[in-house]
Amino acid sequence: xxxxxxxxxxxxxxxxxxxxxxxxxxxxxxxxxxxxxxxxxxxxxxxxxxxxxxxxxxxxxxxxxxxxxxxxxxxxxxxxxxxxxxxxxxxxxxxxxxxxxxxxxxxxxxxx
Amino acid sequence: xxxxxxxxxxxxxxxxxxxxxxxxxxxxxxxxxxxxxxxxxxxxxxxxxxxxxxxxxxxxxxxxxxxxxxxxxxxxxxxxxxxxxxxxxxxxxxxxxxxxxxxxxxxxxxxx
Numbered sequence: 001x002x003x004x005x006x007x008x009x010x011x012x013x014x015x016x017x018x019x020x021x022x023x024x025x026x027x028x029x030x031x032x033x034x035x036x037x038x039x040x041x042x043x044x045x046x047x048x049x050x051x052x053x054x055x056x057x058x059x060x061x062x063x064x065x066x067x068x069x070x071x072x073x074x075x076x077x078x079x080x081x082x083x084x085x086x087x088x089x090x091x092x093x094x095x096x097x098x099x100x101x102x103x104x105x106x107x108x109x110x111x112x
Numbered sequence: 113x114x115x116x117x118x119x120x121x122x123x124x125x126x127x128x129x130x131x132x133x134x135x136x137x138x139x140x141x142x143x144x145x146x147x148x149x150x151x152x153x154x155x156x157x158x159x160x161x162x163x164x165x166x167x168x169x170x171x172x173x174x175x176x177x178x179x180x181x182x183x184x185x186x187x188x189x190x191x192x193x194x195x196x197x198x199x200x201x202x203x204x205x206x207x208x209x210x211x212x213x214x215x216x217x218x219x220x221x222x223x224x
Contacts, residue, residue, distance in 0.1 A: 050209075101212060
């Protein structure tokens with residue numbers, strides 16, 4: 001089954017404790033991205049990757065890092081999480097830079 | 113800069129009624145997308161609209177695109193409770209790295 005898998009689904013952490021949210025897709029898609037969803041703001045892109053070893057900032061990259069060492073995986077790293085990063089995070093993949101995006105199930109992160 | 117505005121942001125309607133959600137975007141885009149999100153769930157792709165005058169229909173939902181007016185509509189016919197969800201429109205454009213720029217979303221509640 002074609003899917004984008006994120007882990008964990010829920011995470012509560014403390015300020016400053018590094019964390020990684022994993023994202024994996026099984027569709028051989030080139031384009032992957034991370035979004036955060038906040039009430040009233042829709043989804044905003046954090047980072048994207050057009051292919052292995054190619055990443056770029058989206059609209060709200062501050063406080064986040066990503067890597068793309070393999071085509072299927074695109075982890076999101078928060079090295080020093082802060083409460084303003086409390087949000088719902090989605091990973092998405094697309095075959096190329098166009099076409100419909102497939103979204104993961106989401107990760108609800110709370111930073112206290 | 114790509115910006116997307118949806119209205120209304122909240123819509124409460126009776127079963128059997130018709131209504132339209134509007135999506136305006138700020139500059140020419142390459143593609144327009146409609147997504148559905150059920151509470152606590154991921155985003156599901158509904159429609160991809162590519163060209164002026166494009167119309168797509170699935171069940172009680174019909175989406176259209178007017179690129180000259182920079183407007184897309186999502187029309188709901190004879191609403192049923194199962195259509196209750198949040199609906200997002202999004203656009204992308206190659207010169208912006210093909211990132212999806214989302215509207216704030218329209219929360220639709222269909223009352224029996």
